[in-house]
Amino acid sequence: MKAADLFSHTEFKEVLNVISDGLFFSDGTGKTLWVNDASEKILNTPKNQLIGKNVAELEAENIMNPSVTRLVLESRNTITTLQSSYGERKYIVTGHLLRLEEEDLVVVHSRDITNAVATSDKLEETERLIRNYSREIKQMKDRPLPPKQKFIGSGKNFRQLNDLVEKAAGVNTTILITGETGVGKNAVAEQIHELSDRHNKSFVHINCGAIPESLFESELFGYKKGAFTGANTSGKAGLVKMAEGGTLFLDEISEIPLHLQPKLLQLLQNKTYLPVGETSTQEADIRIIAATNKDLYEMMEKGSFREDLYYRLNIVPVYVPSLRERPEDIFPLLQSNLKYFNHLHGEKKYFSSQVIDILQNYEWSGNIRELENLVERLVVTSRNSKIAPEDLPEKIQSVSSDAASYILKEEESLNEAMERIEKSIISEIYRKHKTTRKAADALGMSQSGVMRRIKKYGIKLHQQ
Numbered sequence: 001m002k003a004a005d006l007f008s009h010t011e012f013k014e015v016l017n018v019i020s021d022g023l024f025f026s027d028g029t030g031k032t033l034w035v036n037d038a039s040e041k042i043l044n045t046p047k048n049q050l051i052g053k054n055v056a057e058l059e060a061e062n063i064m065n066p067s068v069t070r071l072v073l074e075s076r077n078t079i080t081t082l083q084s085s086y087g088e089r090k091y092i093v094t095g096h097l098l099r100l101e102e103e104d105l106v107v108v109h110s111r112d113i114t115n116a117v118a119t120s121d122k123l124e125e126t127e128r129l130i131r132n133y134s135r136e137i138k139q140m141k142d143r144p145l146p147p148k149q150k151f152i153g154s155g156k157n158f159r160q161l162n163d164l165v166e167k168a169a170g171v172n173t174t175i176l177i178t179g180e181t182g183v184g185k186n187a188v189a190e191q192i193h194e195l196s197d198r199h200n201k202s203f204v205h206i207n208c209g210a211i212p213e214s215l216f217e218s219e220l221f222g223y224k225k226g227a228f229t230g231a232n233t234s235g236k237a238g239l240v241k242m243a244e245g246g247t248l249f250l251d252e253i254s255e256i257p258l259h260l261q262p263k264l265l266q267l268l269q270n271k272t273y274l275p276v277g278e279t280s281t282q283e284a285d286i287r288i289i290a291a292t293n294k295d296l297y298e299m300m301e302k303g304s305f306r307e308d309l310y311y312r313l314n315i316v317p318v319y320v321p322s323l324r325e326r327p328e329d330i331f332p333l334l335q336s337n338l339k340y341f342n343h344l345h346g347e348k349k350y351f352s353s354q355v356i357d358i359l360q361n362y363e364w365s366g367n368i369r370e371l372e373n374l375v376e377r378l379v380v381t382s383r384n385s386k387i388a389p390e391d392l393p394e395k396i397q398s399v400s401s402d403a404a405s406y407i408l409k410e411e412e413s414l415n416e417a418m419e420r421i422e423k424s425i426i427s428e429i430y431r432k433h434k435t436t437r438k439a440a441d442a443l444g445m446s447q448s449g450v451m452r453r454i455k456k457y458g459i460k461l462h463q464q
Helices: 003-008 010-017 037-043 055-060 068-075 114-118 123-142 156-169 185-195 213-221 258-270 296-302 307-313 327-345 353-361 367-381 394-404 414-433 436-443 447-457
Strands: 022-027 032-035 079-084 090-099 104-112 175-178 203-207 247-251 287-292 316-319
Touching: 003 010, 003 032, 022 037, 032 037, 037 104, 055 068, 068 079, 068 090, 068 104, 068 327, 156 185, 156 316, 156 327, 175 185, 185 203, 185 247, 185 287, 213 258, 258 307, 296 307, 327 353, 327 367, 353 394, 414 436, 414 447, 436 447
Parallel strands: 175 287, 175 316, 203 247, 247 287
Antiparallel strands: 022 032, 022 104, 079 090, 090 104
């Protein structure tokens, strides 16, 4: 069941309205689903100005400050705080995160403690606590932002990935990370290193596709003094040596030259390597993680990747799902990146509910990398503090517009929606092809069938 479906029952809402405590319900993105009468009174704002809005908007409008819903979604934990409202009423406010089958639901419960405080000899202590909370919240806002989070998610697929990462970090074997471009394979590799026993040693990231083939061996394994023309006179330690005791991350492993693959195989199997110009091998105490967005098995069958190297790399495979496979993680990624880029560029931007809906339904062919780039662009280029749909790139606006036409409108039945969509398609095809015969061919229908629908929907041909 979806969270919004809970509030389609009148009797259920009537029961909640007789409760004297405030109840505020939001989905996993912070969008307000419903509030009871008591919560409406506490916030001193009509329900129709609350329902459908994101708590970020309500917080920006100072209707609630801070938003307990936002704090719950950011921490993924229960949050309790003291707050004051209009008329100097005092409330103890607790936010709970409930995980339903299909999505998250946040319930914020507010209890009036004004009378209890007023009749208690602890009034001064309570007010001191409220002042402390306010001061702490202000300090939180002024505090420098921590380093950008790279490994974020809460959905089922992310939790499975996280479990596998934790298991992989506990062993000292080779790992092969696969997944589409932009899914964050490097972030997964870094997370494995940070959770491993080697976390206090170097993490050396090599992009195999960025090193010229002629320099690959010397860059990876290093070389001795005078090994070749143009070499450094004192020799050079390679990247393998730099990763000693730590982790060597071979990104885009599919791009490693074929003639160097046997030397990489030796490093994987024996943890030994031969610097250019040397006559004796050196030992390497390293953990190797490789990553690719290509099908190494297919490359192996075509002869462009060694079979023995493939099987030696693929001991612990880790697949990183695309954003299309983990849509529930889009919202926390959007919020985390918004917070980061706001701090980076000295802004206080926030997403409108419409923008959040659009971005959660967008395909994200470029995955997390595309999402990060878009959020930074919106923070820099949006005209107002509220990031609105018109601030989005035209490509995303057009996709969201097309998708919206297939969504049921308010109080519209399925049959009515199907007829509206059919009318729109026939009108557009006729406008494009100019005649009913060509339109019928394009639609795979008979001309008489097209004419019947044109008459049924009252499509005016001369206006097409």
